[in-house]
Amino acid sequence: METYTxxxxxxxxxxxxxxxxxxxxxxxxxxxxxxVPPSAxxxxxxxxxxxxxxxxxxxxxxxxxxxxxxxxxGYRDEDIDxxxxxxxxxxDCVTLPSATMVEFAEQLVDTVDSADWAFFAKNGGDVTxxxxxxxRAATGRTKAVFVNKGYHGVAAWTKxxxxxxxxxxxxxxxxxxxxxxxxxxEELVSRHPGQIACFMASPYFQGNFVDNELPEAEYWSKVxxxxxxxxxxLVIDDVRCxxxxxxxxxxxxxxxxxxxxxxxxxxxxxxxxxxxxxxxALKSAASSVxxxxxxxxxxxxxxxxIATLKKLxxxxxxxxxxxxxxxxxxxxxxVARTHSFNLNISGELPMWYMRITDDESQIIHQEWIAxxxxxxxxxxxxxxxxxxxALTDEDILYTLNVADDAFKAVRKLxxxxx
Amino acid sequence: METYTxxxxxxxxxxxxxxxxxxxxxxxxxxxxxxVPPSAxxxxxxxxxxxxxxxxxxxxxxxxxxxxxxxxxGYRDEDIDxxxxxxxxxxDCVTLPSATMVEFAEQLVDTVDSADWAFFAKNGGDVTxxxxxxxRAATGRTKAVFVNKGYHGVAAWTKxxxxxxxxxxxxxxxxxxxxxxxxxxEELVSRHPGQIACFMASPYFQGNFVDNELPEAEYWSKVxxxxxxxxxxLVIDDVRCxxxxxxxxxxxxxxxxxxxxxxxxxxxxxxxxxxxxxxxALKSAASSVxxxxxxxxxxxxxxxxIATLKKLxxxxxxxxxxxxxxxxxxxxxxVARTHSFNLNISGELPMWYMRITDDESQIIHQEWIAxxxxxxxxxxxxxxxxxxxALTDEDILYTLNVADDAFKAVRKLxxxxx
Numbered sequence: 059m060e061t062y063t064x065x066x067x068x069x070x071x072x073x074x075x076x077x078x079x080x081x082x083x084x085x086x087x088x089x090x091x092x093x094v095p096p097s098a099x100x101x102x103x104x105x106x107x108x109x110x111x112x113x114x115x116x117x118x119x120x121x122x123x124x125x126x127x128x129x130x131x132g133y134r135d136e137d138i139d140x141x142x143x144x145x146x147x148x149x150d151c152v153t154l155p156s157a158t159m160v161e162f163a164e165q166l167v168d169t170v171d172s173a174d175w176a177f178f179a180k181n182g183g184d185v186t187x188x189x190x191x192x193x194r195a196a197t198g199r200t201k202a203v204f205v206n207k208g209y210h211g212v213a214a215w216t217k218x219x220x221x222x223x224x225x226x227x228x229x230x231x232x233x234x235x236x237x238x239x240x241x242x243x244e245e246l247v248s249r250h251p252g253q254i255a256c257f258m259a260s261p262y263f264q265g266n267f268v269d270n271e272l273p274e275a276e277y278w279s280k281v282x283x284x285x286x287x288x289x290x291x292l293v294i295d296d297v298r299c300x301x302x303x304x305x306x307x308x309x310x311x312x313x314x315x316x317x318x319x320x321x322x323x324x325x326x327x328x329x330x331x332x333x334x335x336x337x338x339a340l341k342s343a344a345s346s347v348x349x350x351x352x353x354x355x356x357x358x359x360x361x362x363x364i365a366t367l368k369k370l371x372x373x374x375x376x377x378x379x380x381x382x383x384x385x386x387x388x389x390x391x392x393v394a395r396t397h398s399f400n401l402n403i404s405g406e407l408p409m410w411y412m413r414i415t416d417d418e419s420q421i422i423h424q425e426w427i428a429x430x431x432x433x434x435x436x437x438x439x440x441x442x443x444x445x446x447x448a449l450t451d452e453d454i455l456y457t458l459n460v461a462d463d464a465f466k467a468v469r470k471l472x473x474x475x476x
Numbered sequence: 477m478e479t480y481t482x483x484x485x486x487x488x489x490x491x492x493x494x495x496x497x498x499x500x501x502x503x504x505x506x507x508x509x510x511x512v513p514p515s516a517x518x519x520x521x522x523x524x525x526x527x528x529x530x531x532x533x534x535x536x537x538x539x540x541x542x543x544x545x546x547x548x549x550g551y552r553d554e555d556i557d558x559x560x561x562x563x564x565x566x567x568d569c570v571t572l573p574s575a576t577m578v579e580f581a582e583q584l585v586d587t588v589d590s591a592d593w594a595f596f597a598k599n600g601g602d603v604t605x606x607x608x609x610x611x612r613a614a615t616g617r618t619k620a621v622f623v624n625k626g627y628h629g630v631a632a633w634t635k636x637x638x639x640x641x642x643x644x645x646x647x648x649x650x651x652x653x654x655x656x657x658x659x660x661x662e663e664l665v666s667r668h669p670g671q672i673a674c675f676m677a678s679p680y681f682q683g684n685f686v687d688n689e690l691p692e693a694e695y696w697s698k699v700x701x702x703x704x705x706x707x708x709x710l711v712i713d714d715v716r717c718x719x720x721x722x723x724x725x726x727x728x729x730x731x732x733x734x735x736x737x738x739x740x741x742x743x744x745x746x747x748x749x750x751x752x753x754x755x756x757a758l759k760s761a762a763s764s765v766x767x768x769x770x771x772x773x774x775x776x777x778x779x780x781x782i783a784t785l786k787k788l789x790x791x792x793x794x795x796x797x798x799x800x801x802x803x804x805x806x807x808x809x810x811v812a813r814t815h816s817f818n819l820n821i822s823g824e825l826p827m828w829y830m831r832i833t834d835d836e837s838q839i840i841h842q843e844w845i846a847x848x849x850x851x852x853x854x855x856x857x858x859x860x861x862x863x864x865x866a867l868t869d870e871d872i873l874y875t876l877n878v879a880d881d882a883f884k885a886v887r888k889l890x891x892x893x894x
Contacts, residue, residue, distance in 0.1 A: 083595065084767065102572055103570045103572040121571050148523040149529070153544065157522070163495040164495050176496060180599055182769070187632070225618035
């Protein structure tokens, strides 16, 4: 197979470096570990459709990052875009909110098992921060427990000591436990009686550079019981998993009920909106916190969100994403095996994490990912991937062919290995 | 004149109260003081165009709140919406950013006098929080100085002690000075040598319930010199004023240069994007802070922002907004005088604040505002207003007629007053 080159991406990146700090920032940029080596990756897209994106050099990719989550139905899904365009003919960001806000809240309350109400913002971090504030307002307590290496956004309170830009005080009320370690959590709670406002965690552990970890049997039911017993608000950060595992919420998927649940990303197929859902007992605390933003009442994202929820139900999206994920990952593991590599799949299939286990340095893994990208399959190295419903059997077949050719190329570099 | 009724707004609000905390939250809701008495105001819009919005009861309003700022060219401006629709045919929120991000950054750097670079996010609060982090990262200091009763968003660090949901630690590094009080700032700096990372303020003081206050002569030049002398990062929060006073930045308007300048609201005529601009000396500190969000690379708001900057320049928007603001406020003051009321105008004209000074309780003011709203002119009580470029002479004439009739109605209630 021919491999892609990225002359236009590189030229545009040089322009970007002049006027944007780091050129492309965050995990979408070449600076962070997910695009290693940078030479293998394009940096800028020109257009996108369905499961595919095209870069500024005209190369087509099957995109398994899905904008890091927002693309759940396929880029530029006509049903969603149509709903957005129709709303845009009426209004978007206006002094008064529109009926779409109420309808979207009603839809979410109907759909999400633990939700008695919904509140809308723009970032996942807006709603994780709001959840923390509500928990503090409701309990009169200040401490909060998080999972080590969990990700809840970029606000100062989400960061680790020594991270640039934060003060010690910003995280002085944070406590941490290891994922899946109920014992630790129980001990922490007894060491801080009446002081812990909330426990916030993702439904399962999606670390970077490591295999993802599902909750152990009864982990969540024990955590739920502990929180209830001690008046601790249980916050599920469903920003990344939301609507991919279960339309009723990932807490529902794992058989428990959150007190607050945070959504973003897949909520409106890429239109800019996030949501916090919660139980009735926390509604008045939520009302007591002054919390708003310039664009939080924009009607177009609400219309897109209503259309997205409708279509996700119609096609039973989580079931479909599991099926696609199963077919794809089983295929990839098989292809790896034919080249004598062991590819380990972890996490839930609609957002699988993968790692070649034959090389602890993960360099062979990075070489294989790079070879796939340069052949038109957009994977990333050390972050979970995302499945979207527009992926076809043809896309999967194409992916497996690329994976095969990429393994061949890596094997050529390391004939002696394994 | 007939007065409006709001049966559908009220029905929709009842539905909202069931599924949304506070029904309509933030300053757009009837709970906060800006919609007093709530009975005078509609709560939900059905559509909007140019300078007008229509509520869900079919009432038309000339909207002087402009979505609290975003509407600068007129709702659904065809030039901006066309650019957005064309971009939407290509891509919006994708795994890789598009060339629009680079172009928009280049445009901002060309337009904003103090900007060597630009960084994009979604909320005004995203960029004020980022500015604080950059100042801390660059200086290695933790304290920050703000103006008493200034507004920089809804993050915990922006709030006052005792506000629901925050911990003492969240604001333990904050210091406060009164607006326009250079002496206080100088004293504070000498009391905390080498400890202050930044001074953050709006270009002028836009308090609620009080007349707005412009900077005193030489206030900003003295502040600028003090910050430079002590290595304190000078952050201008231009979220509210940005592009209404001066396309080159409100710091440029007042004759000084900020180190960091925060934009949102009018930046893309309502499309969801905010921006932090800064000087070269802070670019590497900005790169060192991991800062990103789910939708921060969406291409449609960038395309809208590019088109908005272009049109703002073409029509020389600030000049036009000043002219409209002058004609309108002079007219309102005259109308008030014919009814023996004194209407005081404060702040800059494109975002004037007004207050009837004859009654310290401000009840007559609230009654007059209510009477205007019920006659189709959307004012608010205790917050500055916003001018947009779509306002016509006919709109202003209509507004003055409504203001006149509203004063008549208030005079009838208080024949003895003044």
